Amino acid sequence: MPDTPSPCEPGDTADSPHRPAGGMRKGLTSYGDQGFSLFLRKAFIKGAGFTDAALDRPVIGIANTGSSYNPCHGNAPQLIEAVKRGVMLAGGLPMDFPTISVHESFAAPTSMYLRNLMAMDTEEMVRAQPMDAVVLIGGCDKTAPAQLMGAASAGLPAIQLITGSMLTGSHRGERVGACTDCRRYWGKYRAGEIDAEEVADVNDQLVASVGTCSVMGTASTMACIAEALGMTVPGGASPPAVTADRIRIAEQTGAQAVQMARDGLSIDKVLTPAAFENAMRVLLAIGGSTNGIVHLTAIAGRMGLEVDLDALDRMGRETPVLLDLKPSGQHYMEDFHHAGGMATLLRELKPLLRLDAMTVTGRTLGEELERAGPGFPQDVVRTIAHPIYPQGGMAVLRGNLAPAGAIIKQSAADARLMEHEGRAVVFENLEDLATRIDRDDLDVTADDVLVLKNIGPKGAPGMPEAGYIPIPRKLARAGVKDIVRISDGRMSGTAFGTIVLHVTPESAIGGPLAHVQNGDRIRLSVKNREIALLVQDEELARRMRANPVVAPTAERGYRKLFLHSVTQADQGVDFDFLRAATMVGKVPR
Known part of the structure; x- marks a missing residue:
């Protein structure tokens, strides 16, 4: 007879020296009697038809973020089935469970407002339920970073499965x-x-299938970053959602999760300073979404690492944009996949990468690149000698308007406006923008600088993607395609234009942006990495004294928690109490 202990044997407890506290014995519910806790748990799970043999396997949690409100995750049922197949083929027991699902265009006031809630949900459900490793299924803009944030804090072996891009x-x-x-x-x-x-x-034609945006928006950016961090199986970033390649990746992910559980390959062994350096190189080289730096900062903060924006900017000066994808280039994600995906990009970036960084396969990034073999002719990923853009996709700006920094996506900006001085046309908030932007009597010219206040982390709240301020209608009808725009908010990675974002500190807490007035002169110099309000320091100080800003508050619920605890853009817009208690270093070096 096989040695299958009875679930009620006194020795069959979580702390038994013969039976490690893993699988179904992990994190037992507190009843004051561990043996009874396990007995009760097994009784209920057996109601679903499981045998003792199944329950003795490594348990692999599968975070299910499928939702009718989330077409980016419309393939979640197929992915879950493929992950389960991979887990069972590798000898594990798959257990899918639901978490919050956040879609960019279905979340009010903005998906960023709910990212931290999803991260908390992910962390607590991973902690609360028995699993030896977890597969994180995410794709839409805020879901992948939320899952990585939550998993980083939970500390278990974790692997990301990207849902994949839509077809064109x-x-x-x-x-x-x-x-x-x-x-x-x-x-x-x-x-x-x-x-x-x-x-x-x-x-009717823009979204041809389920899946995430087909350009280098935030979803595609985070897919590439997840692979660069070593958090996906090789090739996990690029297969479109509805392809057989994506399903095969899902099966491989399930099998790898079992191996990670057996090897004890916890997330802290993958999310190292070297991994974050590689992710930042990739963010710059793909012309990635400006949201990517906010999310990377938040994930790093969970690991006790601070992102050094000035060092990132220095890195950007030597890391060109190589990926010819919209909005910085011409192609789409399915073209990137056909060109070899991340292996092709990483192979070209190899001299700039930390090849010793560990990945979820248990091999280093360098070892995985060797296994990927040689490249082949293609026209989507350029060489370093012939890039799309000579520097990284984004630059970090500073000045009296943004003492703690601001970001511009220089690869998607108009070169004629990168060195510019103009008159400020100010909108106090989103309501003011909606009321006046299309009025024929709006006092604005193409040489002006549009300024939008109160759309930062606390201001809106949730830092909406309203930084892509529309061209005033009377200018658009006159053929104006771009104008300098400045805000403390974000913009979609799919957007383009000469747009200064993430101005920190934000206006809603009294940052200098709050005190810009109509008619002020503003200077943008990407060459000098400067964003400056051309008023005297004494005048700016006088305005601050005359019009003190009171930060917004709320009476109840998640909004109260958000407004009380959310950090600024330079700290990832995470909740202050969720960042690691001790910061142990900075990235990049």
Whole structure:
């Protein structure tokens, strides 16, 4: 007879020297009697038809973020089945469980407002339920970083499974995909270049399947970053959502999770300073979303690491944009996948990478690149000698308008506006913007600088992607395609233009941005990494004294927690009490 202990044997407890506290014996519910706790747990799980043999296997949790509100995760059921198959083939027991699902365009007031809630949900459910490793299924903008934040704090072996990008569509013979083309066609409609019938037609074609945005938006950025961090199986970033390649990646992910559980490959062994340096190199080289630096900062903060924005900027001066994807280039994510995906990019970046960084496979990044073999001819990933853009996709700006820093996506900006001085046209908040931006009597020219206040972490709240301030309608109709815009908010990675974001400290807590007035002169110099309000220090101090800012508060619920605890952009917009208690270092070096 096989040695299968009875679930009620006195020795069958979580702290038994013969039976390690893993699998179903892990994290027993507190009843004051561990033996009874395990007895009760087994009784209930056996109600689902499990045998003792199944329950003795390594338990692999699968975080299910499928939702009817989240078409980016529309393939979650297929991915879960494939992960389960991989787990069982490798000798594990798969257990899927639901967590919060956040979709970019279905979350009010903004998905960023809910990212930390999803991270808390992920962390607590991973901690609360018995599992030896966890597969994190995420894709839409805030879901992948939320899961990595939560898993980093939980500390278990964890592996990310990206849901994958959507396929591209076709509008009147032109290839289109969400959501750079969404913004481009909406801009045409606002400018009167196309009519309501055409904008309705293209609306049917922009999202051709389930999956995340098909350009280098935040979702694609975080997919690439997850692989660069070593948190996915090799090749995990690029396969589109509805392809067999994506399903095979899911099966491999399940099998790898079992191996990680057996090896004890916990997340702290993967999310090292070297991993974050590699992720920052990739963020710069792909022309990634500016949101990527906020999310990386938050994930790093969970590991006790601070992101050094000035060091990141220095890194950007030597890391060119190599990936020819919209909005910085011309291609789409499925083209990147056909070009070899991240292996092709990492192979080109190899001299700049920390090849000793560990990955979820138990091998280093360098070892994985060797296993990937040689490349092949393709035109999506450029060489370092012939880049899309000579520096990294984003630059860090400082000055009296942003003492703690601001970000510009220089690879998607208008070169003619990168060195610019203009008159401020100020909008106090989102309501003011909505009321006045399209008025024919708005006092604005193409040489002005649009300033939007109170859309930072606390200001909106939740730091919405309203930093992509629309071109005033009267300018759009006159053919103006870009104008310098400044805010303390964010913009979608799918957006483009000469846009200064993440101005820190934000206006809602009294940052200098709060005291910009109509008619002030503002100087942007990307070359000098400067964003300056051209008023005397004494005048700025006088304005601050005359109009003190009271930070927003709330009476109850999650909003109260958010407004009380959220940090600024330079600390990842995480909750202060969720960052590691001790900061142990800075990245990059």
